[in-house]
Amino acid sequence: MSVQPGNYRVQNVAFGTYMDMFAGSSAWGTRITGWAGGNNLHQLWQFEPVGDNTWKILNAASGTYVLAPNHIINEGVVGGTPPDVFTFIDSDGSYQIKLADESLVLYLASGESDTQITLQAADGGDNNQFCKLCYDITTASPHNVAFAIVRNIATSTHLTAFVTESKKNNVHVLQADLADHVTLKDAAARAAESTGGSLNVLIHSAARIEVPTMFKRVTDYEDDKKLEEDFLQYYKVNTVGVVHSINAFLPLLRKGTTRKIVILSSHVGERNITWDLRIDVQAAFGASKAATHMVLTKYAVLLESEGFTAVGLLPGIVDVSATAVDARKSYLLPYWL
Ligand SMILES: NC(=O)c1ccc[n+]([C@@H]2O[C@H](COP(=O)([O-])OP(=O)(O)OC[C@H]3O[C@@H](n4cnc5c(N)ncnc54)[C@H](OP(=O)(O)O)[C@@H]3O)[C@@H](O)[C@H]2O)c1
Structure with missing residues (x-):
């Protein structure tokens, strides 16, 4: 190799x-x-x-x-x-x-x-x-340990199958909900028990992606109440949830060796791309992701002197429908193709 x-x-x-x-x-x-x-x-x-x-x-x-x-x-x-x-x-x-x-x-x-x-x-x-x-930062070696955090272990059937079939025994599944900071702190405490208190890299991928509202423009909502609820829910999970996630794992990352925070970002949260491609859909989702970029920049500034790297990663368009719990998500892909 x-x-x-x-x-x-x-x-x-x-x-x-x-x-x-x-x-x-x-x-x-x-x-x-x-x-x-x-x-x-x-x-x-x-x-x-x-x-x-x-x-x-x-x-x-x-x-x-x-x-x-x-x-x-x-x-x-x-x-x-x-x-x-x-x-x-x-x-x-x-x-x-x-x-x-x-x-x-x-x-x-x-x-x-x-x-x-x-x-x-x-x-x-x-x-x-x-x-x-x-x-050091992959699960390629049995010396490394990875934690996969999901909000519902019972419905995460693909992950469970992967862990069961894995011969390395170094992937542990924990449960937490981004909308509930107590569960994130609890997951961090359980991870710390396994590692002796440290973590090298935090990769945050989860995001609220609701099929019924995902592609709504700011003028598409049935009424103002539904608009407000949707915007706030996206913000709660995709922005505030990221803050809770980083804060929960920060004490562990400070004791780790590489001090890296990676958040899966989105092109619809980028103002330049939104303007250049004239993307008016995904209003609430895009706004929550744009706010996440700012939050991440705040962490980058805050933690710079401690040697941290905090970045957002734009994955491009990825068809994840094969492992989706919500089968309707396969219908999202054609919007981008
Ligand atoms: N796929 C793409 O083309 C694409 C493009 C750009 C950016 N991204 C970004 O990549 C990341 C992953 O996206 P994806 O395509 O893999 O989406 P996905 O298949 O919908 O996965 C999102 C995951 O987030 C979890 N989640 C949602 N709300 C949660 C909560 N309150 N607490 C904990 N977990 C929660 C979901 O859990 P359940 O399984 O329980 O529903 C699901 O596993 C996202 O941040 C997305 O914005 C993806």
């Missing part, structure tokens, strides 16, 4: 310990060691592409790169700049991390925490020379 740019924890196959920038120090020459797994930034590494399968490896805590002061056998690797450039050599999902254009690879001699990683000649033995790359 080819390596993709991104954030990883790098685990030694032989000992199960993780590549660790000692104490997260940014001082040049800080030793890089194998260390027992910890939910911290100094065990998080960003792979930055240089060229064709050549990479710089940046530590998230220190902001410095992996390098070996001298390219000789037994040399300890340290943090600093300029970075060395590495190539990942795949071996059934594990990798040798090799100095580009040279034969020496990263090597861990012992499973004792604080054992410095060194350069060695590659001998093909996966007991000590291979490192396994674990995606």
